[in-house]
Amino acid sequence: MVAPHVDVSNDEHAELLACRSLVTLRINGRETKLTIAPWTTLLDLLREHLDLTGTKKGCDNGQCGACTVLVDGTRINACLTLAVTKDGSEVTTIEGLSAGDQLHPVQKAFIERDAFQCGYCTPGQICSIVGLLREGRAKTTRDVRELMSGNICRCGAYANIVAAIEDVLTEASHTPDGEREP
């Protein structure tokens, strides 16, 4: 058996058109309602339906992490996630991290540490790091490396990515906010 491709008969087509779902998401603070085919990935919804192309498509099957976004604060691979399964959720992409011209601390650290070359993996790396910080599990360099495994950088900017993460972790532990963490 092979998977169905675009050629469908008229009858089938009518049936397919009926097979659409309404999804409501809060994307970067803005409520967004869309009617989509249920097997639309969150990645395609962002890039193709909303032109939010900051989130990248690398492998489209969960191997590279280029599509990492935050859903209700948790980092996920948008390519492995069907948008309808996240109905009602809050989605944050790279476009939603800064407050106007005020960059997110992770974005600043990336610039200071020059944590990229081509930049293709960068939006996914940054969203993944924001999720990692929220998880609160990364204490050592080894933890950072282990818990970022899944965000591949084909340019190999890993050393500077890790340095940027450590800058943010150190900064967080010096702020009054960070000191309250265990």
Added chain:
Amino acid sequence: MRAHVASYDLVQPGSLREVLTLLAREPGVYRPLAGGTDVMVVYAGGKLAHTKFVDVHGLRELRGIVVTDDAVTLGALTTYTDVQAEPTLGREFPMMGQAASETGGWAIQNRGTLGGNIANASPAADSPPALLAYDASVELTSTRGARWVSYATYHTGYKTTVRAEDELVTRVRIPRIAPGAQGSRVHMFRKVGPRKAQAISKVSFAACVDVDGTRITSARVALGGVAPVVLRVVATEGALVGADVTTLDVAAIGATLSREVTPIDDIRSTARYRRRVAENLFVELTRKLKAHVGLGSQAR
């Protein structure tokens, strides 16, 4: 080639009962979708032949880990991250956490489920050897009722299992050692792949061996990637049980193991390499057992 998005359907009933009713009404028409980490890969590759799915990821009934005196019971939607965070598993069943920590990267560990791993029935999956070594059982549930099957009898052939099309994997149960059990336990898990993270195993190995003094009282040894199913090497286990660790005939028992595995050549590796690795991992186990009884006698 990418799949045609509009050809695929997904329904999202709110409860386990509704999902089971749907599966019972038209067995085989709808298939479960849990974390999607297996299904989405096939879909993205344009090779997902089945088009109708039912979302089970939202079912609260399939979540949670319950620890009782006699067992640890894991809901089918337990993720690899959940497994790593469960203290009783960490203490008594360390190979579960080891297998989980070597399954994919953070995204797969946060999203992939144990139920999906079991239902997908890949012979190269990583948690199944550990589940076999710990003598786990799997609960299968349909509108006809729930039944527990020993995980050792669950796989029937390459990607075939005893699960009927109207059944869901609902829970996985790992029996705890009876309090007051004699002796001590050796656990050994190894995943051998092209690299440490984000790679499917060529061979995986899990062994749980109980020793009393220097005598082996029970042994369960399981491998992935060396047969059409994740395999318990029962003849090897038989040769270990009752033997004395200090006088083990490693070569003879290793030869038994080598006869039990039936690896093949495929995109990930060759039969020859896999057989050799399986033999070597067995030798590593015997070394570990020897070190264990050596240290054990010193401690006493």
